[in-house]
Amino acid sequence: MRIENYIKDLLYRHECVVIPDFGAFLTQRKPAQIHETTHAFYPPKKHLGFNNKLTENDGILINYLSKAEEISYQEAMQQVASFVAQLKTSLREIGKIEFEAIGTFYLEKEEIIFQPSYHHNYLLEAFGTEMYTASKIERSVKTAEEKPAETVSTKVEEKEIPVKKLPEEKRTIPIWRYAAVGIIAIGVSGLVAANWYSNDVKNHNLAEQQKAEKKVEQTIQQATFAIDNPLPEVTFKVHTQKGNYHIVAGAFRLKENAEKKLKQLREQGFPAREIGVNKYGLHQVIYNTFESRTEALQALRTIKNQENQNAWLLVKSLEANSQNHEK
CATH class of the missing domain: 3.30.70.1070 (Sporulation related repeat)
Structure with missing residues (x-):
């Protein structure tokens, strides 16, 4: 397995992956973005950078290589050193090295320039999400000329029909209506009395509770506590x-x-x-x-x-x- 693949595995887990005697890949989290012009939605991602000043071995790459290949730490160091030597030779001779799904290195005036790949996301939380573009919603506004013409309604003359008045009869209220009114009045008065009694009980309980709390507070204030053999202080x-x-x-x-x-x-x-x-x-x-x-x-x-x-x-x-x- 190529060492570039081990570097890709580590970029998912770490913010910094050092290639000893060559440089370090640095990642920085970036939030989701929306492009105002193209209406493209970009998921959150890890922005990938490179610093050729961080060349000291931190053990992450070599230790991971040693465990993955089931070799000793010294053998893993030798493989990484050989890998770095090939990188430097290729940069001097060709001037360009490309790491798949990571980026491309260029050598310009004895300085290493890194161009990251924007087609790969090393943020585990955004795994499986991709950029997509939302289609613009067209909304049509009707003008006054496009409004439907009002329909002309025909008025129908209405004729008043005379209503004959019936002879007034003496209205009588059945006795059962008086009984219903009486029952409602008794119910309302009973409800008012019950509410008054309930409120009176609540007020009484509250007053008694306040008295009891006041007595307890006075008792606590008057009480004194004496400890003959206090425990020694323990300091942590x-x-x-x-x-x-x-x-x-x-x-x-x-x-x-x-x-x-x-x-x-x-x-x-x-x-x-x-x-x-x-x-x-x-x-x-x-x-x-x-x-x-x-x-x-x-x-x-x-x-x-x-x-x-x-x-x-x-x-x-x-x-x-x-x-x-x-x-």
Whole structure:
């Protein structure tokens, strides 16, 4: 498998992928956009850039290559060094190198120029989304001339028809209507009385509750508490690890192995901790966490030289950082 393909895999997961002794690919998230003229909708994406000043090995590419090819770290370093040598030779002789789905490198006046590919999106959240153009909606407005002509209505003369008045009869109200009115009046008065009684009960309960609370408050204010043997004060120093740069000591399939590694690192004096399970189901243990990338790379270089050559740098924002408590 070509090293360019490993670089593409890492660009989905990391914000920075360094090719030792050549340069670093940097990604930056960009929101979705709408082109006002063409009405084209572009999904959110990772903008890809390149910095030829960042050439120091951070271990990400070589460590990934070592695991993917099942070779040693030293062999992976040699393959990457050979790959970089071929790149430089091609740039000097041809002046152009193209990485599929990544971009193209040009050599102009001894300076490397990078032109990213705009046809590939390395943002996992936008996987499967593509640019599309919305068609313009045409709206027609009718003018006064286009309005339908008003229909002429013919008036029909209406003739008044005389109505004969019937002889007035003495109107009588049935007795059952009086009974209904009486029942309604009794119901209304009963409802008013019930509401008055309910309100009176609520007011009484509220007043009694306020009295009880006042007595309890007075009792609490008058009470005194004496502790003959107070407990000694215990002071804890809390150290919170902050930052998005973590030096990984190892990833373990079994929880017990991760705990053993964590205990070993803490006995050596490292503020080590476990940061959970990654998407491969492995328990990750780190040496330390740093806010600055420069500090993290310096610490990684020291650990590689003195402790663990397979340690590598993880760039990730953790939602909840673990805390170490010291008495």
